[in-house]
């Protein structure tokens with residue numbers, strides 16, 4: 001790929017590239033610091049990682065240009081072919097040519113009228129998971145939150161519930177696939193086909209998840225009842241041009257989209273929120289007061305959301321500070337101008353909600369966890385956490401409601417405290433969650449007695 005500048009200079013290459021592997025090690029080990037360092041080198045910066053050569057967009061304006069123009073910046077390169085192979089050809093991975101059709105198919109499941117009943121399911125599932133904890137228990141927080149969000153996703157969109165073992169397996173597989181897909185993508189062929197442990201995990205998790213999705217379809221086929229959920233909508237949908245029903249492969253691919261895009265991000269946000277509350281007892285105390293007042297005599301419902309003001313700001317601030325999507329890509333479908341440069345057709349573009357939300361000149365306090373910064377107005381470019389343009393997150397409102405109600409339901413009865421001397425770092429995976437976050441669960445009655 002040659003990138004022709006319209007001016008005198010080439011797009012700068014990020015410093016620290018090694019021969020052959022380029023910036024792979026930094027991307028795999030220290031991705032957030034690496035991304036944060038790029039804007040110092042230009043509005044567009046080139047990086048290399050194994051076979052991947054890409055241009056990282058480092059300004060909000062150019063990021064918006066990329067997101068608005070999905071015709072020029074599409075999901076069409078080798079990387080996206082690989083993603084379609086890994087995750088299925090679905091709403092999240094498909095190219096523009098089939099995106100509108102895919103989006104129309106699933107849109108009804110995200111209509112605002114569906115949200116109040118989803119909210120009830122979310123609260124029931126949160127209560128169910130937290131009811132299994134005991135006072136003083138040490139929780140693997142990301143695992144518990146992963147289990148909770150998997151339960152919510154299955155119950156709301158597919159009216160499905162799984163045994164505890166199958167649930168753990170499914171969340172483990174969602175995470176396993178997301179964790180291995182990036183490394184797999186950065187491998188030179190034929191390394192990606194050798195029987196290495198990472199390749200085995202990648203293939204096994206992908207296989208098991210697709211099997212689980214197909215099982216959900218098979219079970220539904222044996223029932224005559226219309227559940228009124230996403231799965232029913234998919235199973236009764238017909239192609240507007242041919243009149244054909246969706247094939248089982250198409251439905252499986254769509255289920256994969258929601259398992260992959262909906263579970264790990266929301267679980268990571270809840271885990272980071274509980275981590276931040278553990279680090280900020282003052283905010284935890286204010287949250288306890290809010291929850292005790294608003295939910296004094298009933299479990300949370302959709303109607304409580306406007307009153308769970310601080311809870312909502314804690315979630316918004318967690319999404320800002322710990323933006324789970326840090327690396328998303330597009331490919332140019334034609335020669336095009338971006339900023340002062342002309343990019344040839346086929347250039348891989350990286351945009352990063354994390355990078356944009358952590359620009360120093362945006363806000364020098366960007367590393368501080370401060371839910372009150374949202375009181376008067378949202379911070380600049382806050383919406384970028386959900387992407388933008390035609391491919392903006394379809395589950396944005398769903399995800400905010402889910403994490404807000406889950407946090408309120410959990411903290412109504414439990415406060416979580418860090419273990420001593422714990423260092424919590426983000427994982428260097430496609431969705432970064434807090435690594436090794438174990439916390440003590442204390443019942444609120446216990447906490448009240450000790451204060």
Ligand code: HEM
Nearest residue numbers: 091092261262265266325328385386387391393394395399
């Ligand atoms: C709660 C926090 C969430 C965040 C921060 C988030 C973030 C994002 C981002 C940045 C994108 C754009 C990807 C791109 O540009 O290629 C996206 C797309 C998507 N998200 Fe989310 N997401 C969240 C929750 C959810 C939930 C709960 C679901 C499903 C229940 C979901 C399903 C999807 C799907 C299917 C897409 C692809 C949309 C399309 O291409 O039309 N997300 N999300």
